[in-house]
Amino acid sequence: MTTSDIHRMTLSQLKRNLEAKNLSSREITESFLKRISETNKSLNAFITITEEQAVSESVEADEIIAKGKAKSLTGLPFAHKDLFCTDGILTTCASKMLSNFVPPYDATVVKRLKDAGTIMIGKTNMDEFAMGSSNETSYYGNVSNPWNLDLSPGGSSGGSAAAVAAGLAPAATGTDTGGSIRQPAALTGVTGIKPTYGRVSRYGMIAFASSLDQGGFFTKSSEDAALLLTEVAGLDEFDSTSSAEPVPDYTASINNSIKGIKIGLIKQHFEEGLDETNKKVLEEALKALESQGAEIIEIDMPNIGLSVPTYYVVASAECSSNLSRYDGIRFGHRAENFNDLTDFYSKTRGEGFGSEVKRRIMTGTYVLSAGYYDAYYLKAQKVRQLISEDFKNAFEKVNVIAGPTTPSPAFPLGAKMDDPIEMYLNDIFTIGANLAGLPAMSIPCGFVNNLPIGLQLIGKHFGEESILQCGHQYQQITGWHKQVPEDFK
Amino acid sequence: MSINKDQIKYLSLLSRMDIQESEINDVEEKLTKIIDFVDQLQSIDTDEIEPMAHPLNQSQRLRADKVIEENNRDKIQKNTESTERGMYIVPKVIE
Numbered sequence: 397m398t399t400s401d402i403h404r405m406t407l408s409q410l411k412r413n414l415e416a417k418n419l420s421s422r423e424i425t426e427s428f429l430k431r432i433s434e435t436n437k438s439l440n441a442f443i444t445i446t447e448e449q450a451v452s453e454s455v456e457a458d459e460i461i462a463k464g465k466a467k468s469l470t471g472l473p474f475a476h477k478d479l480f481c482t483d484g485i486l487t488t489c490a491s492k493m494l495s496n497f498v499p500p501y502d503a504t505v506v507k508r509l510k511d512a513g514t515i516m517i518g519k520t521n522m523d524e525f526a527m528g529s530s531n532e533t534s535y536y537g538n539v540s541n542p543w544n545l546d547l548s549p550g551g552s553s554g555g556s557a558a559a560v561a562a563g564l565a566p567a568a569t570g571t572d573t574g575g576s577i578r579q580p581a582a583l584t585g586v587t588g589i590k591p592t593y594g595r596v597s598r599y600g601m602i603a604f605a606s607s608l609d610q611g612g613f614f615t616k617s618s619e620d621a622a623l624l625l626t627e628v629a630g631l632d633e634f635d636s637t638s639s640a641e642p643v644p645d646y647t648a649s650i651n652n653s654i655k656g657i658k659i660g661l662i663k664q665h666f667e668e669g670l671d672e673t674n675k676k677v678l679e680e681a682l683k684a685l686e687s688q689g690a691e692i693i694e695i696d697m698p699n700i701g702l703s704v705p706t707y708y709v710v711a712s713a714e715c716s717s718n719l720s721r722y723d724g725i726r727f728g729h730r731a732e733n734f735n736d737l738t739d740f741y742s743k744t745r746g747e748g749f750g751s752e753v754k755r756r757i758m759t760g761t762y763v764l765s766a767g768y769y770d771a772y773y774l775k776a777q778k779v780r781q782l783i784s785e786d787f788k789n790a791f792e793k794v795n796v797i798a799g800p801t802t803p804s805p806a807f808p809l810g811a812k813m814d815d816p817i818e819m820y821l822n823d824i825f826t827i828g829a830n831l832a833g834l835p836a837m838s839i840p841c842g843f844v845n846n847l848p849i850g851l852q853l854i855g856k857h858f859g860e861e862s863i864l865q866c867g868h869q870y871q872q873i874t875g876w877h878k879q880v881p882e883d884f885k
Numbered sequence: 886m887s888i889n890k891d892q893i894k895y896l897s898l899l900s901r902m903d904i905q906e907s908e909i910n911d912v913e914e915k916l917t918k919i920i921d922f923v924d925q926l927q928s929i930d931t932d933e934i935e936p937m938a939h940p941l942n943q944s945q946r947l948r949a950d951k952v953i954e955e956n957n958r959d960k961i962q963k964n965t966e967s968t969e970r971g972m973y974i975v976p977k978v979i980e
Binding site: 496497498500593607608633636637639699704706709716720723725727728730734736737740741742745746747749751754755757758759761762765771772774775776777778779780782784815816817820831832833857 | 888892893896897898899900901902903904905908911912915916918919920922923924925926927929931934935936937938939940941942945946947948953957960961962963964965967973975976977978
């Protein structure tokens with residue numbers, strides 16, 4: 397590989413090249429910044445580009461490397477979803493409400509990646525407050541899919557997905573409340589991991605639905621995902637829901653064979669909602685895992701079909717509560733002309749939020765309001781328990797659950813904006829893992845109509861090692877994760 | 886179950902969030918669709934099922950009540966122009 401291949405290298409390859417002094421951090425960083433300046437206009441993947449700071453940090457990184465004091469990720473460029481607070485750098489959550497917000501601190505994920513030596517090159521576009529599955533609800537306009545600019549990259553972390561797929565960043569953070577890492581990863585042909593609830597700190601991640609939100613990564617390989625998770629996972633005193641479970645070295649166990657590993661297929665996920673062509677591609681992917689010695693077992697999850705309605709009650713309720721903090725007083729958008737305090741709040745929030753966010757706040761307010769709480773919110777929490785028990789029973793028989801990430805490949809921009817239910821159903825296969833708090837990832841597994849689709853791997857609680865291992869072993873014998881969109885070669 | 890315009894106005898008040906007259910038909914149509922969709926949960930038998938409030942069914946971890954953050958009020962208050970001597974200026978609430 398030569399310097400012209402920098403944007404195609406995985407994080408691990410760039411790391412090896414830095415260590416061998418084949419490449420400098422400045423060369424790598426400037427190469428990605430150049431690609432951003434050439435192509436961000438067509439993709440709209442970034443909201444903020446931190447060019448000056450990145451170049452100066454890359455010079456410092458090269459000095460650190462020269463002194464032999466490099467840490468595990470020193471000198472590697474990185475993009476952050478614009479939902480992670482970054483000290484002194486605009487953090488908008490793709491909303492008018494936060495279009496002027498400059499956080500006074502770093503999110504723990506950002507801090508840990510910074511401490512490990514990464515260089516932030518920018519903040520990526522997303523659906524407003526992470527509410528959307530197509531990246532069309534952003535106040536800063538939609539992101540385009542690098543495989544076809546007329547198509548959606550998925551959402552809500554569409555900017556991060558498109559940036560990694562198009563080689564504008566070697567890796568990026570994302571957040572996943574109902575599929576917001578895995579769905580865009582599948583639709584843009586990259587690897588995306590959502591860890592177990594509590595595995596990665598949520599401190600400094602702007603909250604959407606606190607019992608479902610989890611931060612994770614977009615990468616070019618499972619190996620890179622393992623590398624990043626090893627750095628970032630673990631207890632954080634600033635997040636009382638972060639887990640004290642010990643963090644293994646995920647990069648070690650990925651090399652183990654998957655011979656004898658039991659992989660479950662959710663019967664219901666292959667019966668309805670899945671395109672026939674997607675199904676064929678997935679069956680090929682499963683054969684590849686079988687050829688490596690994995691045993692495929694069909695599993696029955698009678699309640700999994702209730703995931704989407706359950707999610708839209710729970711997530712909307714939590715969002716209506718979380719977003720009540722946007723009052724225009726201490727930060728964010730502030731209405732100018734008003735009569736009294738109630739009018740001030742109502743105007744501030746009416747002007748600051750986009751239509752999808754408003755819809756979810758109103759849905760949440762409805763399901764929590766007097767007379768409806770038991771019928772909707774409490775009911776959904778009970779059904780959530782049933783879905784979670786389905787997973788628990790399944791994991792008594794298997795180590796990993798595999799299946800589709802999305803029902804179909806990327807869809808045209810605008811195609812689903814008029815029908816919220818059709819949009820919500822795009823997350824039909826991903827939401828279950830959020831409701832049950834399980835780790836899950838999507839890896840590229842083939843193409844339908846020249847568009848990438850994803851294989852989803854779901855693990856037991858804190859079972860990241862086994863899904864990363866399956867992903868890495870699969871990527872040893874297949875080349876789908878190495879495919880690059882024609883216009884971004 | 887359909888959501889009518891009066892309910893939308895009430896939800897708009899409860900959530901302190903203006904909905905413009907021009908938005909109200911769209912909100913009515915889409916909110917009705919969403920509530921109809923989630924209504925399928927009503928037919929599920931959940932007697933004797935404990936509601937799930939935490940995805941790992943865990944309780945909150947507690948920590949010692951010690952100050953662990955430094956005071957960075959000035960930095961925080963850079964996010965609004967409406968402060969005076971370290972305090973926030975808010976609309977008049979008492980006549």
